[in-house]
Amino acid sequence: MLHGDRTDLLGDVVGGAEETTTGVIRLRSLAEAGKLKYPIIAVNDADTKHFFDNRYGTGQSTLDGITRATNVLWAGKKVVIFGYGWCGRGVASRATGMGAHTIVTEVNPIRALEAVMDGHQVMPSREAAKIGDIFITLTGGLKAISRDHMELMKDGAIMANSGHFNVEIDIEALEDMSDGKREVRPGVDEYPLGDGRRLYLLAEGRLVNLAAAEGHPSAVMDMSFANQALTAEYLARTARNLAPAVYPVPRDIDDEVGKLKLRSMGIDIDSLTDEQQRYLESWDMGT
Numbered sequence: 340m341l342h343g344d345r346t347d348l349l350g351d352v353v354g355g356a357e358e359t360t361t362g363v364i365r366l367r368s369l370a371e372a373g374k375l376k377y378p379i380i381a382v383n384d385a386d387t388k389h390f391f392d393n394r395y396g397t398g399q400s401t402l403d404g405i406t407r408a409t410n411v412l413w414a415g416k417k418v419v420i421f422g423y424g425w426c427g428r429g430v431a432s433r434a435t436g437m438g439a440h441t442i443v444t445e446v447n448p449i450r451a452l453e454a455v456m457d458g459h460q461v462m463p464s465r466e467a468a469k470i471g472d473i474f475i476t477l478t479g480g481l482k483a484i485s486r487d488h489m490e491l492m493k494d495g496a497i498m499a500n501s502g503h504f505n506v507e508i509d510i511e512a513l514e515d516m517s518d519g520k521r522e523v524r525p526g527v528d529e530y531p532l533g534d535g536r537r538l539y540l541l542a543e544g545r546l547v548n549l550a551a552a553e554g555h556p557s558a559v560m561d562m563s564f565a566n567q568a569l570t571a572e573y574l575a576r577t578a579r580n581l582a583p584a585v586y587p588v589p590r591d592i593d594d595e596v597g598k599l600k601l602r603s604m605g606i607d608i609d610s611l612t613d614e615q616q617r618y619l620e621s622w623d624m625g626t
């Protein structure tokens with residue numbers, strides 16, 4: 340809005356802090372195009388944000404949303420996870436813990452490799468489409484599940500999105516393929532296809548963890564919001580000296596949030612002795 344319809348407000352803006360993966364990507368594109376008007380801190384990229392909020396928060400709340408909407412039994416189900424980023428990793432590991440057979444689809448070879456070595460099956464999405472019972476998109480992109488996939492799915496397949504808006508599943512194609520739809524439970528739409536199969540879409544393809552559950556537990560959002568608060572303070576002090584660009588959360592803020600979180604959990608950790616510190620930093624010892 341500030342870069343479009345309300346540029347009249349830009350004069351009062353000293354900086355911004357961005358919470359989400361997709362938001363940071365968009366702001367980086369704006370900066371690369373030379374159109375960003377004020378400095379941005381990429382809060383999503385703080386370790387104490389995406390390692391925890393995206394992985395454990397989205398991981399738990401996505402399964403929670405799908406369970407609340409459908410009361411499905413996860414054990415023994417074939418769960419297909421689109422995208423093995425921070426959110427995908429969290430969802431996949433939690434689905435494994437519930438006894439599901441997890442299948443990951445990726446476009447990035449390193450992430451695909453990581454998924455394989457974490458114990459998930461990896462295959463092209465069109466192969467996965469034929470065998471999955473539950474499909475969950477977490478790619479941040481467009482049409483991860485397209486008409487081609489839906490043509491191949493089994494009767495009763497369930498589709499949910501926990502990534503970016505309601506664009507990761509091609510809902511237009513689904514509506515086009517089906518003879519109407521009916522809500523069989525709150526947040527569960529059944530789409531009968533001409534060939535007798537029925538596909539189920541949860542929460543109208545919107546973020547299932549927010550639409551059908553309560554989002555992330557506050558015990559993980561606390562770190563994200565601590566980063567936001569400390570970043571806002573940092574921006575208030577420094578933003579006037581920063582050029583319009585996307586900056587990381589300062590390391591000391593990230594570390595401080597980690598320390599505070601541990602303290603709030605009543606957990607102490609060790610510190611290096613001076614001798615250990617010297618050894619780790621030296622070039623002439625142990626080589």
Ligand SMILES: NC(=O)c1ccc[n+]([C@@H]2O[C@H](COP(=O)([O-])OP(=O)(O)OC[C@H]3O[C@@H](n4cnc5c(N)ncnc54)[C@H](O)[C@@H]3O)[C@@H](O)[C@H]2O)c1
Nearest residue numbers: 359360361422424425426444445446447478479501502503
């Ligand atoms: N539901 C929530 O509450 C919640 C919370 C945090 C983040 N998010 C959103 O979830 C999305 C993912 O976030 P992330 O931090 O995991 O991002 P990420 O960049 O770490 O991971 C995304 C992964 O998806 C893969 N990918 C992209 N397109 C694909 C496709 N068509 N098929 C298969 N894989 C594909 C990428 O290679 C990448 O590994 C973002 O849109 C983010 O904003 C949602």
